[in-house]
Amino acid sequence: MKQVYDLGLENINKLLARYLVPSVLGTTIIGIYSIIDGIFIGRYVGTDGLAGVTLAFPISVAVGSIGLMIGYGACANISVKLGKRDFNGANAILSVSLIYILIFGTFITFFGSLLLNNLIEIMNIPKNLESYVLNYSRVIIFGSLATITAYSLDAILRNDGFPKKSMYILIIVSISNIVLDYILIAILNFGVLGAAFATIIAQTLGSLIYLHHFIFGTSNLVFQKNKIHLEYITIVKILKTGFSPFIMELAFGFLMLIHNIQFLRYGSSIDVSAYGIVIYVTSFLYMGYLGISDGIQPLISYNYGAKKFKRVFEVLKKAIFINFLMGIISFILILRYPKKIIHVFNPYDALLVTQTVHGLIIHNFSLLILGISMIIILYFQATENSKIAGFLSLGRSILFIIPALLIFPKYLGVSGIWLSTVFSEYLCLLFGLFFFFRSVKKNIWAKKDI
DSSP states (O other), X not given: OHHHHGGGTSOHHHHHHHXXXXXXXXXXXXXXXXXXXXXXXXXXXXXXXXXXXXXXXXXXXXXXXXXXXXXXXXXXXXXXXXXXXXXXXXXXXXXXXXXXXXXXHHHHHHHHHHHHHHHHHHHTOOHHHHHHHHHHHHHHHHTHHHHHHHHHHHHHHHXXXXXXXXXXXXXXXXXXXXXXXXXXXXXXXXXXXXXXXXXXXXXXXXXXXXXXXXXXXXXXXXXXXXXXXXXXXXXXXXXXXXXXXXHHHHHHHHHXXXXXXHHHHHSOHHHHHHHHXXXXXXXXXXXXXXXXXXXXXXXXXXXXXXXXXXXXXXXXHHHHHHHHHHXXXXXXXXXXXXXXXXXXXXXXXXXXXXXXXXXXXXXXXXHHHXXXXXXXXXXXXXXXXXXXXXXXXXXXXXXXXXXXXXXXXXXXXXXXXXXXXXXXXXXXXXXXXXXXXXHHHHSOTTSOOO
């Protein structure tokens, strides 16, 4: 249990190095394999394959959002319990989480399979892309239990005091996915079906390793069979705290759906493919931001629970600086080398390259400040202030951007679709800074830590 005690005592810089390095490396590896996934599809399947997978992304994201809700909701509450030295409470949260992972995974697999065809019809997908979307989505839904398990238990593992082990598992999953992509897409020519199977097989491998750690391994948290009954209060706290990352991820999938509809309405399938490439490219930076957020979450939650507020504030300041620096560097690189980046995915289609460069440069302005907003949202989530975290998540994902997506294209065409994201991110940052500074003013940062 020493790994947990260190969160409230060890030097902040040492803690950041111990938690951020493996977290960022792990999420960056995920970003890399996501990019490689797109490269295989773009080069071996083509523009229609990219468009088809992009249209199927919302379904994949919706499945992952359930895992994030359970994982982030459980780990924030676990860390607060550990900060209060309530070890039985922390163990109970883990035990209840495992049974709910099974319930949600089974539910999504069963009902998702039944409703998939109806969902495809509602999306009004062009006939030439329909088979790509259907094939990819079926496999993703079939493997939803593995995806939810991996997403949930990775977050809990870091809060269990094993950030390096989390990184190693993510590396194993990522390398497995890349190897399977090569075999199933490049060699066996399974197309987007191969990409989906590669993802699910890799997630299944990761899930088994996570489960072994908590049930048969050397975890600090203890799985208790007598705690796996459906504790209403515990699961409500988990779902309430996990609502922010859940709505962020689910809304991201919904946003992708709206983007796809608008791109098809005001542009063509080429614009959908361009959007897919932009998502692949920017996911690398997003995963870096996410790595910072994931890495500091145990530090913030534990010290908040232990009432060591000055340590919480110090962690926040340093994390915001790191994310802002990452944003500036990536902003400059994308402005300087947009074509070279896009050629990695598909150097053959000149129209696709032109449309993607246009979208990427506009989207780049939102990436500049995204990392700061993510840290602010994480702060409210990690300190159990789910209302503000939920509002900011809902704002950037739905409230601010949906009106822009519906209005801007009427006057600006396809450019308006790209600009809507920029508008939403900057508005979210303004609200986030307002709530953050109000929290700092009202909280007890200036008082001595207990």
